[in-house]
Amino acid sequence: MSAQFQLLNAAAFDHTIKRLCYELIENHNNFENTVIIGLQPRGIYLSGRICDELQIITGLTGIAHGHLDVTFYRDDFRRRENPLVPNRTQIDFIIEDKNVILVDDVLYTGRTIRAGMDALLAFGRPKKVELMVLIDRRYSRHLPIQPDYVGKVVDTIASDNVKVKWKEIDEQDEVFMITENEDNL
Amino acid sequence: MSALSVKHLLGIKDINANDIDMIFKTADTFKEVINRPIKKTPSLRDTTIANLFFENSTRTKLSFELAEKRLSADVINFAASSSSVSKGETLIDTVNNILAMKVDMVVMRHPYAGAAKFLSKHVNATIVNAGDGAHEHPTQALLDAFSIREKLGDLKGCKVAIVGDILHSRVALSNIFCLQKLGAEVMVCGPATLIPKYIHELGVKVELNLKKALEWCDVANMLRIQLERQDIKYFPSLREYVMLYGLNKQILESLSKQIVVMHPGPINRGIEITSDVADHAQSLILQQVENGVAVRMAVLYLLAGSIK
Known part of the structure; x- marks a missing residue:
């Protein structure tokens, strides 16, 4: 029997995004030399939310924000049943010598982030790349990749599934876990 | 996640409107890729493609070759005029010899209508028709x-x-x-x-x-x-x-x-x-020529995805 339980409700979700913004402000000050890039398809909602919130908190307008699709850089091409259909990449600024904050919703094996770093290099050589995720599924990495900014850490096993819902597409903000191992509850 | 309804691109007659839509959506993203500072993606890095041109071509050959290289595929080129075809080798023999060198995909132009379909029935590779006689392109x-x-x-x-x-x-x-x-x-x-x-x-x-x-x-x-x-x-x-x-x-x-x-x-x-x-x-x-590279990248990418 699989069971589902909530990791973040709408209020906690909102607090988490605000806290992530303050962490960014501590390190990036006025965002003069910093760009925020959300990974397609679902990291773009977090990056969009972070940019909106940063604008409210700091009053800064025009923080550089882009979307990056990693489909062509994935390491599982031809190892899946069917090829993935790509999403749109939109980076209208130069990332050469910039601090780049890569943003995704859930960090699991780290393979998407690896592909994201490869894809990023097609746009130049950033000064520094940091990683922000809403959920870090700890102890499940296939690659040596760790996030710099984390919304919430969860311990999971491979058969568990963590889902992030976004107001923009799913009507409400929520993070929940589906598990077959009810001892986890 | 989705795939084309065909394993080869032999003609438009064989594919449906969904396939065309999928190719266009994929080509949209490749068009953005080929306008980046670094125009290459690693998607087909473990795929080898043979371009077999039994008939003259400038645009199509260059466009396919560029599309293949932008996808990081390994490419071999073959022109009938400078090959053993002029010594009397048959089409199937020529292609099977090339496939024996572990080639995954064949892009072929041929003066005879139906050549690509014929090949797809007799050899074990994904075939892309780059023009067969007065039939399809x-x-x-x-x-x-x-x-x-x-x-x-x-x-x-x-x-x-x-x-x-x-x-x-x-x-x-x-x-x-x-x-x-x-x-x-x-x-x-x-x-x-x-x-x-x-x-x-x-x-x-x-x-x-x-x-x-x-x-x-x-x-x-x-x-x-x-x-x-x-x-x-x-x-x-x-x-x-x-x-x-x-x-x-x-x-x-x-x-x-x-x-x-x-x-x-x-x-x-x-x-x-x-x-x-x-x-x-x-x-x-000239936009047609630019779009040609993006569309061919999309076709090769989507077909290569189903090669096991």
Whole structure:
């Protein structure tokens, strides 16, 4: 029997995004030399939310924000049943010598982030790349990749599934876990 | 996650509107990729592609080769004129020898209609038809439709006139299939001798008067007179053809609306279109070439994804 339980409700979700913004402000000050890039398809909602919130908190307008699709850089091409259909990449600024904050919703094996770093290099050589995720599924990495900014850490096993819902597409903000191992509850 | 409904791209006739839509969406993203500072992606790094050209080609060959290289595939090229084909080797033998070198995909142009389909039945590789005789040239039709979609938006209800040597043209046939699958209306126009006898059965309009065809259409796709395929004379003189079917600036600007002019290349300037039309603001010719790379990248990417 699989069971589902909530990791973040709408209020906690909102607090988490605000806290992530303050962490960014501590390190990036006025965002003069910093760009925020959300990974397609679902990291773009977090990056969009972070940019909106940063604008409210700091009053800064025009923080550089882009979307990056990693489909062509994935390491599982031809190892899946069917090829993935790509999403749109939109980076209208130069990332050469910039601090780049890569943003995704859930960090699991780290393979998407690896592909994201490869894809990023097609746009130049950033000064520094940091990683922000809403959920870090700890102890499940296939690659040596760790996030710099984390919304919430969860311990999971491979058969568990963590889902992030976004107001923009799913009507409400929520993070929940589906598990077959009810001892986890 | 999705895949094309076919394992090979042999002709537009074999694919459906969903396939075309998927190819266009993928090509949109590749078009963005080829305008980046670094124009290459690693998607096909473990795929080897052979380009077999049994017939001359400039654009298609370069475009496929560039698309393959931008996807990081390993590429080998083969031209019939400099190969053992001239020593009497058969098509299947030639291709099987190339496949023995562990090639995953074959892009082939051949002077005989049906050559790509024949090959797909007899060899174990993914085949992409880059033109087979006067039959089909699917990637050209896809890039033409992609260019129209980019310029005019939706193809539904769009009126396209294909003008010139319809009888010998694989571009015309593939374009008819592709445009109809996307909901466009198609008319063919040219001398009666160069219009296939039963073409109206494909659901296309036939018009012998260039001016009337141009007044009807939103897009005019001007084809080349394929003198190399014409075994007999189909019209009295090239001069007369130019007078009746050549598109010049005067005609283009006398129309009651602005139409888009396309040409699959190679252009015979001064015959099917004059230089001032080829270089006109309403001409899409160079965009077609740019889009050709993105569309071919999409086709190769989507087909390669199902190779195991």
